[in-house]
């Protein structure tokens with residue numbers, strides 16, 4: 001088949017009302033009455049399975065009971081005890097594969113208690129109503145800790161260290177703190193500049209100083225930090241993106257999905273964002289879903305996700321896949337990119353090849369292809385670690401990511417790490433928060449204990 | 450289809466559902482609507498003596514207890530008897546009864562505790578054509594401070610005295626409505642019977658404070674910063690009322706005395722329970738005040754369907770059937786042994802049964818077996834108390850299973866198939882020796 005010679009990428013595909021509508025809160029908060037009724041569904045389970053399933057081990061039955069007893073502020077404190085980013089996690093956690101999957105009401109009637117929305121109810125109420133931070137700092141210890149990266153891992157670590165009375169300096173390469181909470185999470189999951197409000201809330205504890213625009217490896221070195229500070233925590237995330245490794249990848253219209261989402265999150269005026277009419281997203285994770293959904297919401301007409309394996313292999317949960325599908329995104333499984341068609345420097349088509357698993361379980365192309373006309377191709381095939389900034393310090397890696405022990409200690413005695421940049425994690429906000437918390441406790445033990 | 454018609458003291462009604470004396474029966478407008486909706490009868494809102502009508506508060510009259518979805522569980526009120534003019538009430542009663550001859554029309558009365566007052570009002574009520582009278586000896590607030598209502602109902606001698614006056618000055622059947630605000634309901638019931646009353650009805654409302662407003666530190670409902678105890682009713686009071694009805698139904702002195710059951714009746718099932726305890730009719734107030742008159746259609750239909758299913762053609766077929774099964778603790782069979790059993794297929798593993806038994810009962814339910822969540826009853830620790838059944842959120846997931854043979858693994862004693870109770874138990878110092 002022949003592919004057209006021009007591509008159609010433009011802004012203002014929709015009316016301004018449509019933009020506001022499309023990017024409003026995807027799961028509107030519960031009203032106070034809804035929260036009471038939903039909270040009453042919780043059985044206050046013994047040794048609650050939801051709590052075991054929560055990476056940060058929030059005492060879920062207790063916080064729900066406090067909502068039910070008319071004490072949402074106390075409920076929020078229970079949440080913040082274990083997860084200081086409980087507000088963001090309430091918005092972005094894939095609860096369908098975490099706490100809510102484990103809820104006994106899922107087993108009973110396929111309708112778990114809406115734990116995520118209840119958590120949001122409690123934390124929102126707290127942040128709207130309470131003037132003061134829920135924790136007080138312990139007496140100053142005189143210890144100084146450097147945290148690199150102000151993403152969920154770094155913020156969580158800094159907060160826990162500050163409560164123990166330590167002084168923390170965060171070095172953050174970007175203009176704003178928050179990490180992917182600010183630059184990566186889909187716009188309709190965190191509206192009204194919540195990420196920045198949360199950074200403010202977390203740092204209200206005191207003793208945390210964020211230095212924005214300071215990059216490790218450019219403005220400071222790891223050796224320097226390790227000698228100037230009593231301990232260092234690395235929460236660098238995954239700065240690189242995987243490449244398709246294909247001819248035409250640098251053509252106009254071939255876009256890194258994480259960048260696309262980041263630009264969208266920072267946009268003052270969504271209608272000014274350009275988007276193609278026909279889009280193919282390559283990948284099968286949350287990033288692929290988010291990019292597909294958001295391009296659709298920006299006015300793209302045909303959006304297809306091409307994933308090289310089957311539905312059951314996708315990293316995005318079934319729920320997220322359905323969400324995309326009900327927004328009109330087509331998901332095509334067992335399809336991998338074969339070649340890009342470029343005309344006048346812009347991508348105009350993509351040929352996908354059908355795949356299958358051979359007898360040994362290896363994925364291979366079948367030779368059968370489909371060619372789609374496209375205006376944009378989004379790459380969402382995973383982010384990559386960057387060991388560059390670690391140069392100089394002797395830190396062991398594992399598949400490019402930092403190796404840590406149970407306590408999130410690296411091979412360097414004064415350096416800890418957590419979040420997406422370490423090996424073996426799950427690349428979720430809540431897991432990063434837990435890493436930061438564990439590391440902070442370990443650092444505290446090492447410095448004081 | 451089952452026949453729901455009743456004949457209570459000679460008063461006929463097409464079904465046993467009467468509206469209790471309260472706001473729903475305060476005027477012709479409501480009562481007409483009630484009859485249109487299908488109620489079998491009404492007890493007209495309590496009339497007082499001639500003269501200036503009583504005065505209600507002009508602020509809130511109700512306090513409430515709710516479930517989380519604001520389902521009304523209990524209601525309390527500080528309302529008084531009717532505050533409408535006696536003449537108007539009597540005229541309306543006459544007119545409504547004339548229009549609805551097949552429905553029961555009972556008139557509730559409360560006047561001061563002297564013969565003259567009763568002698569004055571009774572003939573006027575009789576003239577309305579009403580089918581019977583109900584004596585309000587129950588209102589716990591306001592009127593009781595004036596020596597009426599519950600303050601009469603708490604003194605059996607007064608009950609008997611007033612009942613006698615009513616029988617003397619009036620040809621209508623007399624129903625004495627009892628107050629639950631008393632330690633032993635059998636005494637006022639016996640007094641009513643001794644006074645010649647034809648029946649008792651119960652319960653009236655229970656003295657109560659439903660809540661304290663934690664901003665103003667005053668009871669609800671609050672009138673200008675103060676609150677007073679009110680009368681409690683609604684679903685929450687049914688257990689108390691059922692017990693009182695049962696006490697009267699099985700008391701040697703009052704057995705067989707007709708009873709109109711009242712208190713927390715919300716559905717046909719509640720009504721069937723009252724009837725099974727011997728009641729000839731039932732009265733409803735809060736449920737109607739919560740949902741409107743239409744609920745009577747659920748009640749009549751539900752009762753009729755259940756009776757059809759069970760093969761009961763008339764109410765008499767099951768009326769009082771539960772009375773012989775109400776007994777004293779000392780007569781319960783001590784050789785009846787049960788153990789809880791958990792249906793593992795139904796269990797959703799919430800662990801409620803475990804923690805209830807572990808923290809507050811007999812440590813008889815596991816939480817973990819071979820490293821996984823698993824809830825199972827250990828027969829050698831289970832006393833059969835039933836707590837786990839009550840806390841389990843899944844229907845029929847835990848059942849109590851009777852042991853009929855072998856040895857009780859908890860006590861090590863063999864199961865004795867014969868009945869034996871406390872009266873002859875060796876540990877009972879007052880155990881009655883066998884006769885021979």
Ligand SMILES: Cc1cc2nc3c(=O)[nH]c(=O)nc-3n(C[C@H](O)[C@H](O)[C@H](O)COP(=O)(O)OP(=O)(O)OC[C@H]3O[C@@H](n4cnc5c(N)ncnc54)[C@H](O)[C@@H]3O)c2cc1C
Nearest residue numbers: 149151152153173179180215216236237419420427428429
């Ligand atoms: C598009 C997308 C959508 C996602 N959606 C979800 C979701 O819905 N739910 C969910 O749970 N998870 C989601 N995730 C995953 C989640 O965002 C990450 O797991 C989480 O943010 C990781 O936290 P982190 O602190 O390790 O890293 P990051 O959030 O990446 O933060 C790292 C921080 O370090 C800074 N940094 C990096 N290098 C340097 C340096 N050399 N010097 C100084 N600072 C540096 C970065 O600027 C950044 O601020 C998503 C991820 C992506 C990419």
Ligand SMILES: Cc1cc2nc3c(=O)[nH]c(=O)nc-3n(C[C@H](O)[C@H](O)[C@H](O)COP(=O)(O)O)c2cc1C
Nearest residue numbers: 469470471495526585653682683712713733734735
């Ligand atoms: C607002 C209100 C007013 C009442 N007034 C009277 C009354 O005037 N006379 C009376 O005998 N009982 C009165 N009652 C008591 C009811 O008749 C009935 O006995 C009681 O509410 C229990 O029934 P229930 O649980 O169905 O409401 C009143 C109850 C309420 C709620």
Ligand code: SF4
Nearest residue numbers: 042043045050103104
């Ligand atoms: S599993 Fe469900 S019901 Fe049980 S405590 Fe957690 S949220 Fe409540």
Ligand code: SF4
Nearest residue numbers: 806831832834835837
């Ligand atoms: S019946 Fe009572 S003792 Fe037996 S398992 Fe249940 S709660 Fe425990």
Ligand code: SF4
Nearest residue numbers: 796797799800802841
């Ligand atoms: S309470 Fe019922 S559902 Fe819950 S663990 Fe026990 S048996 Fe299972």
